[in-house]
Amino acid sequence: MxxxxxxxxxxxxxxxxxxxxxxxxxxxxxxxxxxxxxxxxxxxxxxxxxxxxxxxxxxxxxxxxxxxxxxxxxxxxxxxxxxxxxxxxxxxxxxxxxxxxxxxxxxxxxxxxxxxxxxxxxxxxxxxxxxxxxxxxxxxxxxxxxxxxxxxxxxxxxxxxxxxxxxxxxTEEWLPGGGGSVLPEEARAARVVVLDAPATLVAGQKTVVRLQVTNQSGVDWMQDLVHQINVGNHWVGADGVEILHDDARSRLPGSVRAGETCEVSIEICAPRVTGCACVEFDVVQEAVCWFADHGSIPARHPIAITAPISEEDVVESAPSAYPTFMMNGIxxxxxxxxxxxxxxxxxxxxxxxxxxxxxxxxxxxxx
Ligand SMILES: C[S@@+](CC[C@H](N)C(=O)[O-])C[C@H]1O[C@@H](n2cnc3c(N)ncnc32)[C@H](O)[C@@H]1O
Incomplete structure (x- = not known):
């Protein structure tokens, strides 16, 4: 073979x-x-x-x-x-x-x-x-x-x-544009809304969350090959202290014009701790900055993280359990x-x- x-x-x-x-x-x-x-x-x-x-x-x-x-x-x-x-x-x-x-x-x-x-x-x-x-x-x-x-x-x-x-x-909407352009400071204003996320997860469990992302700046976000514009997430404990920086990523479309809203799904993975936590979603331009560091307000969603109790939980919660299949075309x-x-x-x-x-x-x- x-x-x-x-x-x-x-x-x-x-x-x-x-x-x-x-x-x-x-x-x-x-x-x-x-x-x-x-x-x-x-x-x-x-x-x-x-x-x-x-x-x-x-x-x-x-x-x-x-x-x-x-x-x-x-x-x-x-x-x-x-x-x-x-x-x-x-x-x-x-x-x-x-x-x-x-x-x-x-x-x-x-x-x-x-x-x-x-x-x-x-x-x-x-x-x-x-x-x-x-x-x-x-x-x-x-x-x-x-x-x-x-x-x-x-x-x-x-x-x-x-x-x-x-x-x-x-589709054109998903094709990246040029390479190497960094969004100007005034473009770093996003509104992220969690459309669909669970209230509990088993430690280590992955789940897909749907988000709505609005470009709240007056500048069009044009996707870039080098500095991709993504939505990503961190995990924060009940005490406000970060448990896990940088969990998952999902690419935004090729362009999100000023004032425009798009929907994306992102596969997050619960950290291997138990208790109340918050998952925080923000827009990031890779190798440039997280928008929250420039005044944009990230979305927060509370999730209770529980310990695995059954074999099935363990299988489902293994981080690498679901391999990703390739997508190609002709x-x-x-x-x-x-x-x-x-x-x-x-x-x-x-x-x-x-x-x-x-x-x-x-x-x-x-x-
Ligand atoms: C998304 S599933 C679709 C299954 C089915 N066609 C349907 O629509 O219900 C893709 C299937 O293609 C199979 N597959 C992938 N590469 C293949 C190959 N080279 N030869 C035969 N089957 C293949 C996978 O094992 C999988 O079962």
Whole structure:
């Protein structure tokens, strides 16, 4: 297995062991094994229902065989198995595949395969009516994603459909501007509001907090490559003494104009102490200053920190418990060239915008 795929496999295997459903659909309020499996699987049924409606409107009539590449916990495979005689589900993580197998409950028309190769040589050519891959190709190096896309067209039958999602580029809002510019003194005025944070945490536990950040100065904040403008946090004890300086960071968008407000999430980690504490959020320009040191008023949110009491608490509270998955994209023009080079045509490109501009490409291999 190539080295960079080993890293991908390690990350997904660890995530699958810790919290497989959240790793697939990372809703902040579902972290810590909080997804109800029925609700999780229902999202897959809805997605596949819409997919098949869209495909039929484009002339797709296959019912025999589908490939779900990067099947995760089986959310899409199980839904596909209701519409196809045979589904093949491939994933790089053995634990994801085991989870999917359990959810599939012995469905006889799904074949699960753990594949850690950078190709799909485990699959014979020209066998699928449909190849589908959603929120997978973004989590690997772009060269690996391009290699799998080529393989999709090898394993689909002539006239068959290949539908895959992959980001193209970061939105302008999230692109950093120049490098090395320091905001002037009068720009260092922020209002931070905590939108959503817990009242208690276990010592060492991580949690995602949503914040609203307003640029209260008369100067536009333009993101910088070298001196990034971030929101960060410290922890302060009940006595006002700092317990932990510099916990987490989250980048602000590419620009927050004078008077503008943006929303960001930040993953904080409770210090390994118990008792009442306050988490303090402030804007920081890296290697320049915290805004609070220049008169800006940080947001404070009280959190009671408790000692771990169960095994589950301990696992959840381990600081490195959740590894971070990589996010990558391939520019849309390159994807179009790749599809054409594989002898296929693009029938539809559905745009989806988050930090990334992403596309779901619906393509058909020419007969
Ligand atoms: C965000 S999950 C999506 C799962 C599924 N497609 C869904 O939407 O429910 C990403 C999945 O891609 C898998 N994956 C990542 N790299 C892969 C690779 N090179 N080959 C196969 N699966 C991969 C991960 O193990 C993980 O299960």
């Amino acid at each position: 190539p080295g960079d795929l080993r890293e991908v496999q390690d990350t997904w295997e660890r995530l699958a062991q810790i919290d497989p459903l959240w790793a697939v659909l990372s809703e902040p309020d579902k972290r810590g094994r909080k997804w109800c499996p029925d609700d999780f699987l229902a999202t897959g049924r809805l997605e596949i229902e819409h997919l098949l409606e869209d495909l039929r409107s484009l002339g797709f009539d296959g019912r025999e065989s589908a490939l779900d590449f990067g099947c995760g916990a089986g959310r899409l495979s199980i839904a596909l198995a209701a519409g196809f005689s045979q589904v093949v589900s491939v994933d790089i993580s053995p634990t994801m595949v085991e989870t999917a197998r359990t959810f599939a409950g012995g469905a006889s028309n799904i074949r699960f395969i753990v594949n850690d190769r950078d190709d799909l040589s485990v699959l014979a050519p020209g066998q699928f009516d449909l190849v589908y891959s959603n929120i997978v190709l973004q989590h690997m190096p772009p060269e690996a994603a391009a290699g799998y896309i080529r393989e999709f067209y090898r394993v689909v039958r002539p006239g068959g459909f290949v539908v895959f999602q992959i980001p193209s580029h970061l 520019p849309r023009d390159e994807v179009r060239d790749l599809v054409a080079a594989c002898g296929a045509e693009v029938l539809d490109e559905a745009e989806h915008i988050t930090e990334w501009v992403s596309y779901r490409y619906t393509t058909r291999l020419k007969d």
